[in-house]
Amino acid sequence: MRNRILICSLIAVLVGLMMGAAVAEEKVNGDDGDIVVVVNGEPITAFKFYAEMEKQVGAQILQNMIIESLIMQEVERLKLSITDADIAQQLEMLRMQFPNEQSFQYALMGMSQENLYAQLKIQAALWKLGTRNVKVTEEEMKQYYEENKDDYKEPETVRARHILVKTEEEAKKIIEALDAGEDFAELAKAHSLGGTKDRGGDLGYFSYEEMVPEFSAAAFALEVGQYTKEPVQTQFGYHVIKLEERNEEKQYTLEEVKDSVQLAILSEKAASSQEIIQDLLKKAKFDWRWERYSNIFSGLVP
Numbered sequence: 579m580r581n582r583i584l585i586c587s588l589i590a591v592l593v594g595l596m597m598g599a600a601v602a603e604e605k606v607n608g609d610d611g612d613i614v615v616v617v618n619g620e621p622i623t624a625f626k627f628y629a630e631m632e633k634q635v636g637a638q639i640l641q642n643m644i645i646e647s648l649i650m651q652e653v654e655r656l657k658l659s660i661t662d663a664d665i666a667q668q669l670e671m672l673r674m675q676f677p678n679e680q681s682f683q684y685a686l687m688g689m690s691q692e693n694l695y696a697q698l699k700i701q702a703a704l705w706k707l708g709t710r711n712v713k714v715t716e717e718e719m720k721q722y723y724e725e726n727k728d729d730y731k732e733p734e735t736v737r738a739r740h741i742l743v744k745t746e747e748e749a750k751k752i753i754e755a756l757d758a759g760e761d762f763a764e765l766a767k768a769h770s771l772g773g774t775k776d777r778g779g780d781l782g783y784f785s786y787e788e789m790v791p792e793f794s795a796a797a798f799a800l801e802v803g804q805y806t807k808e809p810v811q812t813q814f815g816y817h818v819i820k821l822e823e824r825n826e827e828k829q830y831t832l833e834e835v836k837d838s839v840q841l842a843i844l845s846e847k848a849a850s851s852q853e854i855i856q857d858l859l860k861k862a863k864f865d866w867r868w869e870r871y872s873n874i875f876s877g878l879v880p
Contacts, residue, residue, distance in 0.1 A: 664702040708848035739779035749809030749816035
């Protein structure tokens with residue numbers, strides 16, 4: 579749970595700092611007297627644009643900039659090192675919060691690699707600060723593993739092909755063709771409505787939960803090399819399914835997942851990002867030159 583909170587915080591910081599970077603870049607490249615756009619003969623100047631942007635998101639961007647500065651100052655004070663391996667670890671922790679690579683990439687859409695790297699570095703710094711005094715014993719790892727064994731289990735998966743058609747009658751004709759010795763992949767290419775038709779209906783590997791229940795029940799009941807003798811109806815139409823391969827469920831040993839177990843325990847025992855930031859803010863000395871921002875942390879520090 580704490581991991582998820584850390585990741586959500588990271589994404590929020592990433593978005594805020596991206597906005598800040600964009601503002602800063604425009605500010606450097608443009609003069610206050612510049613005209614951003616002319617609307618029906620009426621100009622919107624850079625000055626008005628920046629003023630409105632500051633009014634809407636200025637406090638949030640300044641908060642993020644100050645927090646980032648405090649975090650990196652503390653890392654430097656404690657002489658902690660942030661390596662590429664630390665940043666890679668944070669990237670993997672972030673990726674694990676998404677169900678698949680596509681959703682992960684979608685969440686990062688619009689962010690440059692440079693910005694992503696910079697913010698993962700901040701998250702790596704928070705991780706170092708939060709875990710620097712945390713120890714994990716062998717006994718703790720054994721206990722955690724036994725209590726969470728299901729988390730370290732590879733579910734049974736199968737690789738199957740399917741032919742999707744609109745009607746039960748069409749599906750029965752496909753089964754008759756298979757019974758007569760015709761090739762499943764060729765039939766899929768010729769008749770299937772699914773997006774896998776060009777691959778001969780090959781769906782690749784999937785677990786029981788990854789497909790609709792009716793489809794999985796039929797596929798997992800087959801022996802390797804068999805195909806369904808009756809059409810399988812789902813919300814998408816009627817399927818004929820052939821099982822190509824099966825990978826049995828695998829329980830990983832503690833030795834195989836030791837690093838992952840240690841990371842999970844560290845996540846539970848680590849000081850949270852919120853705790854670290856609040857502590858840094860309490861100790862910080864501010865010399866506000868723009869007084870209108872002097873209370874931006876009033877709700878964050880108890």
